[in-house]
Amino acid sequence: MIRVTKTFLPPQEEYQAILKKAWDSGWITNRGVLIKELEEKLKNYLQVPNIIATTNGTLPLQIAIKALGLKGEIITTPFSYVATTSSIVWEGCSPVFVDIHPEYLTIDETKIEAAITSKTTAILATHVFGNPCDVETIQTIAKKHNLKVIYDAAHCFGVTYKNQSIFKFGDISTCSFHATKLFHTGEGGAMFTNSEEIHDILFYQHNFGHQGPESIQGIGINAKMSELQAALGLSVLPYLDIIMNERRSVVNQYNETIDFSKITTFKLRGNTNWNYSYYPILFKDETVLLKVQAKLIENNIIPRRYFYPSLNTLDYINSKTINISESIASRVLCLPLYVGLKKEETDKIVEIININV
Numbered sequence: 431m432i433r434v435t436k437t438f439l440p441p442q443e444e445y446q447a448i449l450k451k452a453w454d455s456g457w458i459t460n461r462g463v464l465i466k467e468l469e470e471k472l473k474n475y476l477q478v479p480n481i482i483a484t485t486n487g488t489l490p491l492q493i494a495i496k497a498l499g500l501k502g503e504i505i506t507t508p509f510s511y512v513a514t515t516s517s518i519v520w521e522g523c524s525p526v527f528v529d530i531h532p533e534y535l536t537i538d539e540t541k542i543e544a545a546i547t548s549k550t551t552a553i554l555a556t557h558v559f560g561n562p563c564d565v566e567t568i569q570t571i572a573k574k575h576n577l578k579v580i581y582d583a584a585h586c587f588g589v590t591y592k593n594q595s596i597f598k599f600g601d602i603s604t605c606s607f608h609a610t611k612l613f614h615t616g617e618g619g620a621m622f623t624n625s626e627e628i629h630d631i632l633f634y635q636h637n638f639g640h641q642g643p644e645s646i647q648g649i650g651i652n653a654k655m656s657e658l659q660a661a662l663g664l665s666v667l668p669y670l671d672i673i674m675n676e677r678r679s680v681v682n683q684y685n686e687t688i689d690f691s692k693i694t695t696f697k698l699r700g701n702t703n704w705n706y707s708y709y710p711i712l713f714k715d716e717t718v719l720l721k722v723q724a725k726l727i728e729n730n731i732i733p734r735r736y737f738y739p740s741l742n743t744l745d746y747i748n749s750k751t752i753n754i755s756e757s758i759a760s761r762v763l764c765l766p767l768y769v770g771l772k773k774e775e776t777d778k779i780v781e782i783i784n785i786n787v
C-alpha cells in the first residue's frame with residue numbers, strides 16, 4: 431500500500447539515546463533540557479529570532495487569536511485545513527472568507543479590502559502547501575486598516591521568501607510538527623513572532639499564564655510540548671537534509687512524468703525557496719478526479735483530497751458560495767510524497783493518472 435505520506439522515523443536507537451536523558455533526569459515535561467535544545471536548534475536552522483514549541487499546530491492558532499485580543503470578524507481563506515477556520519470559531523470570532531488565487535491557491539489579496547467591515551480585526555491566511563501568500567500586499571492592507579495578521583504556516587518548515595524564513599512574516603506565524611508534516615515530533619507545533627512583547631504574551635499563554643511557579647500573568651492554556659516530543663524532534667533534525675533531498679527528487683520525478691496537458695499544479699510564488707512539502711494536482715473537474723482516485727485505490731495507492739471540503743461549506747459556517755476555492759477543492763488531489771518513495775512507485779502512480787485523465 432502506498433499512502434499519501436509516510437512518517438519519517440529515524441533509527442530507534444537514536445531516539446532512545448536522546449530519551450535516556452529524560453529518563454536519567456526523571457523530567458519528562460514542563461520545559462526541560464530537551465525542549466530547550468530543540469528550540470535552540472530550530473532557531474538556528476530556521477534563522478528566526480525566537481520560537482515557542484507547542485504540543486500541536488492547532489493550539490498556536492487559537493493562542494495567536496487570543497494573544498492579539500481579536501474580536502469580531504477575521505478575514506481568512508476557505509482553502510486550508512479545517513483547523514484554520516475552527517480556531518477562529520473556537521475563539522468566538524467570525525470567519526469571513528475571501529476567495530483564493532486560482533494558481534497560487536493562497537488567499538487572493540486583491541479581494542481582501544472589499545471584505546473589510548467595521549468589525550474586522552485581523553487577517554488569518556494560510557501559506558498553502560508551503561507556497562507563501564502575498565505577504566507584502568497583505569501587510570500594506572493590514573497597516574492601512576489597522577488589522578493584525580496571523581499566518582497558518584503549518585506547511586512551511588524550511589520555506590524562505592526573499593531569503594528570510596517565512597515564519598518571520600505577519601504578527602504571528604504558526605507551524606505544525608504533526609507526524610504527517612515534513613519535520614515532526616509526532617504531535618507538535620510552534621509559534622513565531624518578531625515582537626518581544628507578543629512573544630512574552632504567547633509564552634505565558636501557552637503555559638497557563640505562569641510567570642514563574644507562583645505568579646500568574648493573565649489567562650493561559652496548556653500547549654506545552656513534552657520532553658518526549660522534543661526527543662523525537664531532536665532525533666529527526668539531523669535528517670533534514672536527507673528529507674529535503676529525497677522529497678525534491680520525488681517532486682522532480684513527478685514534474686518530469688505527469689502529462690501537464692490535462693493536469694495542472696500550483697504556481698510557486700517568486701523569490702521562494704520551497705520545501706517540497708506536498709504534490710497537489712488539479713484535474714479538469716471532480717468527475718475526472720473521482721475516476722483517477724478510484725483507479726489509484728484499486729492499485730493500492732491512497733492519495734488524499736487535500737484540502738477538501740472548501741471550509742466555507744462546513745456545517746457550522748454560514749457563508750456564501752466561494753467559487754474558486756470550491757472549484758479547486760472539488761478537483762485537487764495530493765499525490766504520495768515521502769522519503770523512501772521509489773521511482774518505480776512514482777512511475778506507476780503517474781502512469782495510472784496519465785491514462786485516466
Ligand SMILES: *Cc1c(COP(=O)(O)O)cnc(C)c1O
Binds near residue numbers: 486511513617
Ligand atoms: C496540519 C495543519 C494544521 C494543524 O496542525 P496539527 O499539528 O495537526 O494540530 C493546521 N493548519 C494546516 C494548514 C495544517 O495543514
